[in-house]
Structures are given as structure tokens and as C-alpha cells.
Amino acid sequence: MKIPSLNTDAKGDSYFTEVESAAPGSTFVGPGGPGIRYIDAECWQIWEMQAGHFQDFKPNHAPQCLAIMAGKLAVTASVGETRSFARGDMLLLQDLHGKGHALRAYGVEPCTVFLLTMKQIMAPAYSD
């Protein structure tokens, strides 16, 4: 399973890439079984934005994983690409310096996010 991730390039621009949530080719067999990629987390929060909420470009203060519980969220990278996320979507905000990203909640209902702050940036590939 691939998870979209917003990272920063050498010029300070944010761009979308992907990280792999499990070892390539593996199938899940149970907690602790092969293929599971455990990511250390610091805390969880519930974050709610009303439709129309806008946050201008800024880098994220810590690597975070977002899982959308309700509503719709548009995330714009500084290279110009905008991606939309809705119920059941996950994304990683890992642009910790540089120009950062912009956020906009849109649609007809609040955007509710299950927000996880990670202890470190999640590398694109599984390396355990």
C-alpha cells in the first residue's frame, strides 16, 4: 500500500511523492507478522476544519500522518500540484523546512482528521 507524502527537495520546494507502508510483495498475516512497517508515533489528535478553512504556505513543524475521517481537504505543494483527499484517505506531511504547503478544507461539511505526529520522517522504502 502506497501512501502519498509531501516532502521537501534540495531547493526548499515541497513536492508529492509516495512511501511504502509494507515490505514490497509481502502479505499481511497478523500483528507482528511479515510485511508490517511499524512507525513510531508521539501523539494522536483530532483536528477539525470548517469548509472554507485556508492555511497559507508554511512548512510542517513535525512529520505527521493524516487520515481523513470526514469532509474534503486540498493540499497544495509549492511546486504547484494540488491533491484532494476525502474519507478514508491518508497522507504524510513531511515538509519540515522550505516553502511548505497550503491547505484548504472544502465541500459542505467540516473536514475531520485523525492526526498522528511521528517521531521521525518516514523514508520512502521499507528498510528493516
Place this chain on the structure above:
Amino acid sequence: MEKGTIMKILSIELDANWRSTLGVIEVPLHKVSETEAISKKQPAVHWYAMELTPDTELQRTDPNYPFSGGTFEAHNGDVPHFNMQLTGYLDSTLQDGSTARYAPGDLHYQRAMALHHSHLRSPVVNRHLLVSVPGSPTDPSPLKVIG
């Protein structure tokens, strides 16, 4: 931060006889601005994503229900954790007789020691985000939410 609304999250709880039952966890949100609110930071241990292939479209009461362990199989969820449905849907049956269906975007909390039966009736792959919180697999204490 100014107090805002309360976010309610479904949870698999335990009754006085340690039988699993459906409950609700309340998470206070604090206003950041007119258009934004957030809860206080709550401790977590780790997260992982998992993918499960659909098992059967038969009902649990069907005599041919093929799930390993059968109709009355139940398991607990090891360490206390959150489970968020990403794709597909899951029917979770508890010892109080209730069944709750979780669809993409639905988040629920699984208390340690709470038995449940998971039926992956979805015709598409089930993807889940699991987030472990501090606690042991044998400690049935309820989740403490920092308000």
C-alpha cells in the same frame, strides 16, 4: 485555547462482567480560530497500515460460513489501539450481540481484552490504519483522554 465541541468516537468497551459492548469516547476539541479546532495531544506508541483480503460474502448465520473458528469466533485486539477503516467495510460483532459496520473514514477504539468477531464482507480489499496507545494487552482500563 477556547473550548469548542466534543468529538465522539465509537469504542469497543467492557461491561461489568468483562463482556465486550459498544461505547463512545468523548474527545474535547479546542478552538484555534473561527474555522479550526483541535484536541490536546494524546500519547501514542506506533501506527501501521494493513491490508486484508475479503473473506466471504456469506452471513455469519449461514451454515457454510467459512471463517476460521466459525460463527462464534472472537478475538481480542492485543494492545489497546485505534482502528480506522480506509477502504472496504468491516462488520464487528460484540458479546452484547450488537454488530457495527465500519466504512471508510470511520474510526473506533479497541480496548484491551474486549472480544469481537470481525467479518470482512466487503467485496473490495480492506485497508486499515491501526494506532497503538500506551497499555498492555491484559490491562482492560478505559482510554484516558486529556481534555
